[in-house]
Amino acid sequence: MLAYAELTAFLKLAEDAALLAPTLNDRAALGDVAATEYGHFRVLRDKLSSLGVDPEEAMDPFVDAIDAWHAQTRPKDWHEALVKAYVGTGIAGDFYREAARHAEESIRRLVDDVLTDEGRSEFAVERVRAAIEADPRLSGRLALWARRMVGEALSQGQRLAAARPDLATMLVGEEGEDLAEIGRLFARLTEEHGRRMAAVGLSASG
Amino acid sequence: MLAYAELTAFLKLAEDAALLAPTLNDRAALGDVAATEYGHFRVLRDKLSSLGVDPEEAMDPFVDAIDAWHAQTRPKDWHEALVKAYVGTGIAGDFYREAARHAEESIRRLVDDVLTDEGRSEFAVERVRAAIEADPRLSGRLALWARRMVGEALSQGQRLAAARPDLATMLVGEEGEDLAEIGRLFARLTEEHGRRMAAVGLSASG
Numbered sequence: 001m002l003a004y005a006e007l008t009a010f011l012k013l014a015e016d017a018a019l020l021a022p023t024l025n026d027r028a029a030l031g032d033v034a035a036t037e038y039g040h041f042r043v044l045r046d047k048l049s050s051l052g053v054d055p056e057e058a059m060d061p062f063v064d065a066i067d068a069w070h071a072q073t074r075p076k077d078w079h080e081a082l083v084k085a086y087v088g089t090g091i092a093g094d095f096y097r098e099a100a101r102h103a104e105e106s107i108r109r110l111v112d113d114v115l116t117d118e119g120r121s122e123f124a125v126e127r128v129r130a131a132i133e134a135d136p137r138l139s140g141r142l143a144l145w146a147r148r149m150v151g152e153a154l155s156q157g158q159r160l161a162a163a164r165p166d167l168a169t170m171l172v173g174e175e176g177e178d179l180a181e182i183g184r185l186f187a188r189l190t191e192e193h194g195r196r197m198a199a200v201g202l203s204a205s206g
Numbered sequence: 207m208l209a210y211a212e213l214t215a216f217l218k219l220a221e222d223a224a225l226l227a228p229t230l231n232d233r234a235a236l237g238d239v240a241a242t243e244y245g246h247f248r249v250l251r252d253k254l255s256s257l258g259v260d261p262e263e264a265m266d267p268f269v270d271a272i273d274a275w276h277a278q279t280r281p282k283d284w285h286e287a288l289v290k291a292y293v294g295t296g297i298a299g300d301f302y303r304e305a306a307r308h309a310e311e312s313i314r315r316l317v318d319d320v321l322t323d324e325g326r327s328e329f330a331v332e333r334v335r336a337a338i339e340a341d342p343r344l345s346g347r348l349a350l351w352a353r354r355m356v357g358e359a360l361s362q363g364q365r366l367a368a369a370r371p372d373l374a375t376m377l378v379g380e381e382g383e384d385l386a387e388i389g390r391l392f393a394r395l396t397e398e399h400g401r402r403m404a405a406v407g408l409s410a411s412g
Contacts, residue, residue, distance in 0.1 A: 007234060014220035014240070024262040024269070028213055028251060034220070035244035038237055045234060056230040063230070 001167075002096045002111065003048060004059035005066055006041035009089060010034050012070050016081040026078070029123050033085055040114040047110060061164070065156045072152045079131055079138060080145050083200070086124035087146045090196045091153050094189050099171050121196075129201045143202040150193050154186050207373075208302045208317065209254060210265035211272055212247035215295060216240050218276050222287040232284070235329050239291055246320040253316060267370070271362040278358045285337055285344060286351050289406070292330035293352045296402045297359050300395050305377050327402075335407045349408040356399050360392050 013034035021027035045055045073088065075081040093115045100111035132139050161168040161182055172181040197203065219240035227233035251261045279294065281287040299321045306317035338345050367374040367388055378387040403409065 004230070007230070007237060010237060010241070011220050011224040011233075014217050015224065018217040018221065024210070024213070024265050025260075027217075028247065028261065031213060031216060031244055032248070035216070035241050035248075038241035038244075041234065042238070042241075054231075055234065059230050 001059075001062040001066075001099075002114065003041055003044035003055060004062045005092055005096070006037050006044060006114070007059070008066050008070060009092075010037040010041060013037060013085060016075055016084070020075060020078045020081045022078055026127075030081065030085060033089075033123070037089075043110070043114055062160070065160050069152055069156045073149045075145075079128060079142055082124040082128050082131075083142050083146055083202075084149060086121050086128070086200060087193065087196055088149050088153075090121065091150055091189055091193050094192045095153070095157060098185055098188070099167075102170055102172075125200050132201050139202060143197070146193075146197055146202060150190065154189070157186070158182070207265075207268040207272075207305075208320065209247055209250035209261060210268045211298055211302070212243050212250060212320070213265070214272050214276060215298075216243040216247060219243060219291060222281055222290070226281060226284045226287045228284055232333075236287065236291065239295075239329070243295075249316070249320055268366070271366050275358050275362045279355045281351075285334060285348055288330040288334050288337075289348050289352055289408075290355060292327050292334070292406060293399065293402055294355050294359070296327065297356055297395055297399050300398045301359070301363060304391055304394070305373075308376055308378075331406050338407050345408060349403065352399075352403060352408060356396065360395070363392070364388070 011034075013030060017027045017030035017034060021030055048055045048058050073084060075084050096111055097115060100108045103111070128142065132142070161171065168182060172185055217240075219236060223233045223236035223240060227236055254261045254264050279290060281290050302317055302321060306314045309317070334348065338348070367377065374388060378391055
């Protein structure tokens with residue numbers, strides 16, 4: 001799931017960079033985030049292959065949910081693209097870290113390595129903060145946009161967890177069937193999201 | 207010029223991978239080529255910055271020609287995308303190598319390093335060959351497609367060389383103003399293209 005998420009993040013960020021960046025330096029900066037995601041994908045694909053798993057087969061069950069999320073969260077302008085790069089990859093990262101908590105040590109370390117932020121959030125945070133300072137009216141619209149992205153992420157996550165009990169077990173351990181436990185996990189994800197929103201100068205409550 | 211070409215190649219290849227790859231493994235393989243181009247861009251951008259040049263300003267004069275080439279060579283299907291990845295990056299590489307021949311040693315080495323193929327042409331060659339074996343009618347269409355890409359590349363190159371005598375001088379040395387010399391350079395590019403076409407199982411004459 002993380003492999004397909006990284007491959008898709010790479011392609012979507014590249015698309016946003018090509019279509020929405022106002023300057024070549026901005027295009028290069030978001031391109032940098034995209035290329036980093038590809039590097040993460042490569043690590044995960046190689047790990048799958050080394051386990052004797054075909055990456056395509058392994059990714060296939062998660063294609064619909066991740067594609068649906070991107071279809072629902074297509075940024076309309078450069079600021080939405082920046083907020084998506086920061087908030088979207090942030091909440092996705094928290095989700096995969098939670099999923100890896102119950103995995104074996106070597107997988108947990110791999111996931112942590114792949115999700116290392118490498119300073120890319122700084123790029124988006126600085127630009128969004130500056131844009132809001134220059135035009136405070138942006139703040140409400142971008143806060144709503146971030147809320148919607150998180151809502152769509154939780155909705156896709158819930159759909160997957162309902163359809164795949166094995167994934168639910170992975171997320172919350174032996175209490176996998178306990179929907180309340182899934183609810184608490186989602187609450188933790190929402191809290192972390194609130195911290196990121198504050199960092200970028202947006203109110204999580206919209 | 208090479209920096210903008212690499213940045214754009216990265217974004218266009220990512221787009222082709224997202225839109226045209228028939229399987230996830232194919233998408234990942236073309237994504238790999240795209241991410242490699244980004245790595246090349248990063249090297250060139252850092253070199254420009256280290257020379258005290260703003261990358262955006264340095265790339266700006268070449269945006270129109272390179273964008274026009276991509277607008278004229280948008281692949282319609284996966285096989286066209288593969289041929290573009292192989293033939294398009296091939297002829298572009300020859301062009302930049304020629305341009306670097308008259309540059310100082312350190313720049314020449316940098317360009318050679320950036321243009322190292324890293325085995326990515328093998329991926330496209332194998333798949334195109336296999337596709338033509340399976341359906342020999344593909345051969346004529348793809349040969350025409352490759353011809354058109356090269357024609358567009360030479361046409362954009364000629365436009366640039368006419369508009370920028372400094373670039374022409376860089377390409378053919380002191381005889382920069384000699385259009386015949388430019389013609390001979392383009393003949394060399396076309397010969398190299400013929401060799402690539404043969405490698406992929408296509409006839410350069412269409």
